[in-house]
Amino acid sequence: MQTNFTPEALQNPAMQASEKILRTCVHCGFCTATCPTYLLLGDELDSPRGRIYLIKDMLENNRPATPQVVKHVDRCLSCLSCMTTCPSGVNYMHLVDHARSHIEKTHRRSFSDRVFRGILAAVLPYPNRFRVALLGAAIAKVFTPVLRHLPGIGARIEAMLSLAPRMIGGRSPLERPQIVSSEGPRRARVALLTGCAQPVLNPGINEATVRLLNRMSVEIVIPKDEGCCGALVHHMGHEAESHSFAKKNIAAWISESEGEGLDAIIITASGCGTTIKDYGFMFRNDPEWAEKAAKVSMLAKDITEFLATHELPAIVRATSHTVAYHSACSMQHGQQIRDEPKKLLKSVGFNVKDVPEGHICCGSAGTYNILQPEIAGKLRSRKVANIQKIAPEIIATGNLGCMTQIGKGLSDTNDSTPIVHTVELLDWITGGPTPKAIEKAGLKADIAINTLAAE
C-alpha cells in the first residue's frame, strides 16, 4: 500500500521498520478469512487488514491512539494466523507489537483497566507472587457471583477466577538454578527455560522434559537469573519492561553459552518460544545486546523441535490411544512448527488426529482470556466443540496457556478427556511415570513387549 510517513518520522527505527511492513501489505484481504475475531464478529475493524489500516493511519500521523483504535487492537489475539495466510509476507507481529507500545505511550487507559493490567504485569511473571495470588484466588472464587457484577471489571475478574486452579502443588525441585546430568557420555547440553506461570501451574511439564532429555544423555542447565521471557508484558505494550526481562535471560544464557557451552535453549511453552525467537529483532538496534540477542534467538528451540532432530529413547510402553493434537497458535503460526510434534507422537505409537479448524486460536493467547473474556469464551467453546467432533482419548499440545483454556472448556461441558503436554506423553512412553491427568482419566499403557523380552 501507499504510505505517507515524513522523512523525519522515518528516522525513527521503529517507524522505519513499520513503514516497510505497511508497504508489503497489498490489502488483499486474505487474512480476514483465518482471523478468529473476524470469524466471530464479521467486522473489517476486527480483522488483521482492518487493524493494519488503523495502525497505519495512527503511525503515519504519529497521532495518539484513539479509544477506537485501542479497542480493536486490544481485541487482537496475536495468534498470527494472518501471517501464515498472508501471501505478501506482511510481518503483522512486529507491526502490532509496535502499535501496542505506541498505545501504551500515547493513550491513557481507564483507571480500572490500568489497575487490572498493572496487577497482571506485577504478578504473573513472578512465580512467588503468582503462588500467593492463586491462594487468594482460591478463596475469592467463592465470591464470584458477587464479583462478576462489578462494573467494568466484573467479567475479567470472573474470567481470572475461573481459570485459577482449585489447588496447586508444592514447589518443584526444578525451580532453582541447577544442572541435571545423566549417566555416561553427554550427547548435548541445553538450557531449560523454567518460565513464570508454568512452574506454578504445571511443574510436571518441565519435570517430564528433564527426565526425557536425561534419558537421551542430554545435560540440562537451569541458569541463575533466568526468569519470565517477557511475552506477557510485551503483548501489553510495555516495551521497557519486556526488554528488561529479555536482557536478564539473554545475559543468563549467553553466560552459559560462553561458559560450558549450549547446544540449544529448550522452551516448553510455545508462547514463550515465539517471543524468545524474536529477541534478535527486539534488540537489533541496540549495539550492546544485538549480537547476544541474535545468538539466543538462534539457540532457542521448542522441545519438539529439538527432539525431532535427535533420536528418542526406546519405547517402554505400548500404546495406540487416539490423541488429538492441538496445535497452539504460537507453535504453528508463530514458530511455523506444525508436523514435528505429530510425527513424534506417532513414532511412539499414538494414533494422532488433527483438530477441525485447527488454525483457529483456542482463545488463551497469553492474558487474552482474562482481558477479553467474551471473545475468549466463544473461541474456547468453538475449540472444545471441534475437539469433541473427533472424540479423542487424550489431547496433547505444546503450550500451557492452551492447556488451561481448553481444560476449562472441557470441564464446562463435563468432558473428562485429559489434556497434557506433548513432552509428558513422550516421557511416559519412554519410561517416565504416568502423567497425573492421564492417571486421573484412568487411561493406561501396558509395558511394551520388547521391554518384557529384554527382561
Place this chain on the structure above:
Amino acid sequence: MGIAFPIPDNAIILRREAIISGLSALIPPESLITSEDERRAFETDALTSYRRMPLAVVLPTTTEEVAAILAFCNENGVKVVPRGAGTSLAGGAIPQEDAIVLGVGKMNKVLDINFGDRTMRVQSGITNLAISAEVAHKGFFYAPDPSSQLACTIAGNIAMNSGGAHCLRYGVTTNNILGVRMVLIDGTVVDIGSDAMDAQGLDLLGLIIGSEGQLGVVTEAIVRILPMAEGARPVLFGFETSEEAGACVAAIIGAGIIPVAMEFMDKPAIEICEAFAHAGYPLDAGALLIIEVEGSDAEMDAMLKKIVTIAKKHGVKTVKESKSATETAAIWKGRKSAFGATGRIADYICMDGTIPTGQLPYVLRRIDEIVKSYGLRVANVFHAGDGNLHPLILYNCNDPEEANKAEEAGNDILKLCVEVGGCLTGEHGVGIEKRDLMRHQFTDIDLGQQMRVRAVFDPKWLLNPAKVFPLDGRISP
C-alpha cells in the same frame, strides 16, 4: 490518479448527524460504525490507490435490517455502497463521502443443504471457500473458485459474476446460482429463482448476477453444489516461449479435451509464485502451464498421456506431475496467491481483460511493448483456456508518476483486449477501474439500453452510483 468520483452531495453531508441518528434506530450499536478512525478501514478495497471516506458503515445481520436501511436511505437520498469482504480489484466496494457502506460480512450462515438436489441455501456474507468446506465431508463442492475464494463472499461473487481457474469446466458464478433473495432500494424483499432450475419468466437472476451492487442487495443465495471428481491432478508444463504454450493450449482444445483448469504464467510470475509457495515451479521456463485433469487414477493417466503427447509436439521442456495431495495444494497455493505474492517484490495493479485465445501470442507481445514503453515491468498470469488475462503491472505506489503510468498502461492493455475482439473485464468487474473505458466496448445505444434496465431497479442512482457507467451521459427517468 486518473479516475474521477462524482461530486459528493453536500446536502447529504450536512445532514450526517440526522442520518446517523436515523440509522441507529434500525440496527444495534455494534452494527453501526461512525467514528472517523473506524470508518477509514472501509474507505477502500483491494484497489487501494483510490480511497473515499463513507458517511457511516452499517453491518446488518438480517434481511429485515437490510430492508429497513435501504428504505431509509431511499427516503433520505443517501447513497449506498454494498460491501462483501472488500477484496474487489476493480474498486467495486470503494465508497464515497455521501454514501454509507452496507457490509454483509456478519450474515455468513449456512441455512440449508440438500445433497439429493445438490443445492445449498446460504446467507450472502459467507465466504466462497466456506461454502465448499461445509459440504466437503460428503464429497461435494461449490465450483467457481476465484483466487480470493478464501476471503471473498458469495455476495461479492454474485455482484461481479466471479470466475476462477476451474470455471473452464464448471462455469462462472452465473452458471452456478439458482436463486437469490434480494432487497431493492425501496426496501422491497424479492425472491428471484428458487431451488428449481431455470428461474421463471425473464431471467432476472442472470441480470442481477454481475450487476455490481447496482440493482439491489443480495442477502441470501441458493447455490448449486457439484460432486467432487474421484481425483484431481495438476501438472506443470514448462515451455521456453509463451507462443509455444499458447499453441499447446489451442491444440489441446482442438483435440476435444477440456481439462478442468489451464493456467498460464510467464517467467516473472513463475518466480514470484515459487518464492511464496515452493511448489516446484520450473524457474528456467519462459512460460508455464498448470493443467489439471480430474477423474479416477486410470482416467487421469489416460487423459494426461494425451495431453503430454500434444505438449511434446509443441516444444514442452519440463513436465512435472503432482504426486500427492500436499503437492497439489502447493501448486494451487502458488497460483492462487500470485497477486498477493507479487506484493513481496513490488506494488502492482492487477488487470483483467479477456481476449479470443487465438490472439494470445500477439497480445502478450503487445502487453510487453506497452508496459515497457511506460518504463515499467509486468508479470502475466491468466486463465489460458478462456483467454482471461491478468497482467500484473509492477510499479512503486509511493511514486505518483509511476502510479499514473501504471494506470495508463493498464488502460492501454484493456483497449487492446477490446480491439482484438475481447472485452474489458473477464471476472473482476468494471467497478471504477474500467468505468471510463466503457465506450471502447459499448456504443451509447448499448449503454443507454443497460442504463434504462438499471433504472427499473434504482431510478435515483443511489446504489453504488460511482461504478460501471461513465459519469457523463447517465440516464435518469
Place this chain on the structure above:
Amino acid sequence: MSAPSLFAEQELIDSVHAARKAATPLSIIGSGTKSQIGRPAQSDKTLSTAALTGITLHEPAEMVIAARSGTPLAEVERRLADKKQMLPFEPMDYRPLLGSTGEPTIGGVVAANLSGPRRIMAGACRDSLIGIRLVNGKGELVKSGGRVMKNVTGLDLVKLVCGSWGTLGVLTEVTFKVLPKPQRSATLVLHGLDDANAIAALSAGLGSPFEVSGAAHLPNGVERVSATLLRLEGFDEQITYRLDALKKQLHRFAAADYVEGARSAALWRSVRDATFLVEPRENAVWRISIAPSKAAKIIAEIKKSLTIRHFYDWGGGLIWLSLPATGDAGAAAIRSALFGTGGYATLVRGPADIRAAIDVFEPLSPALRVLTAGIKQSFDPDGLFNPGRMIAGI
C-alpha cells in the same frame, strides 16, 4: 457482415420503426415453429428473421460459433458436427409435440431458452449464450456480450434476453460457447422403479463423480415397464470404466443394463422432444420445473384431481405431463400443487382459447411483476413485440 444481410438487418430495423410509427404490435417469428407456445398473439402483423441467415464466426480452437438469428438450427449443428463439436445444451425440436412445420431457427432457440437433457450437466441455452445483437422496440441495434465467455462488462443483457420469447427485441445475431462432441455415449437403464425411487436413483447418479449428462425417468404410464435412464458421455476408456462403476453404485436401486450408439441417441431424442406425449394430439402438455426431491410428491398431489401421463427429465427437476385439454387444462390444480414449493409450470401445448384464458407462464409475484413490466418498458416502450405473449398486460 455481407451486403444482403446488412440489408436484411436494416430492413428489420425499418420495419420496427414503421411499426412504432403506426403503433402496430408485431408477432416476432423465426419460422414460426413455436408460435403456438405462450398466450395467443395479440398482433396481426408478423416480423420474421428468416432472411437473416448465415454463420458469421466459427473458431473451433476457441470453441465459439456465431450465427445470424434466422439461420436454421440444423445448419448450426451441422457446421459444429463437422468439427466434432456441439451445442452443449441439446436444444429440443418442438415440431413433433406441437405438430408445427418449418425449419427452427437458432434465434428461436435463444428466444425460448430451449434446453434439453444435457442441461443438468452442461447448463441451459442461456449458459452457453455469450453474445447477442438485437433490435429493440425503439429501433435501436443493441449488442451485449461478445465472443468470449469470460465477460462481465456491464449488465448481462444476454441472459435477460435469452428465454424472453421475443418480448424484448428481435435478435439478429447470437454467439455461443460450444463444447467438443463426446467420443462415446452410453445410457444405463434401470427397470421397474417407482417415481420416488427413480428420482432417488437419478440423484445418486448425479451426485456421483461420473459426470452423468442425462438423467430421465419414464414411468410405466409412458413405457410398458418404467425405465430410469442415466447417460454417460466421454472418451472411450472413460465410458467403459464409468458404466461399470455407476452400475455398481446404483445396484441398490435396481440392476441395470445399458444401450449405446444409435439406440442411446434415439432414447435421448425422445426424452428431449417429449415424443412420449405427442399423442393424443388433443391433450394439453405442461412443463414443470421443480427441485427433484419434491417432484414425486407434486405428481402424487396432481394425480389426486387429474388424470395425467408424465415423465421426468433433469434428474427429476423437469416434469413433462399431458392431460385432457378440458376446462382450464388442469391449470388451477397444477398451480395449487406447486404453491409454496418454488416450482413453476408452463403450458406448452393447448388450444388457443385455453391459452388466452389461463396463466400460460407461471404467474409473477407482485414485486417481480413490477420489475418485469419495467424491463419490458425499457426495451420496448410502445409494447410492439409479442405483447402479452408471456404475461397478460406485459
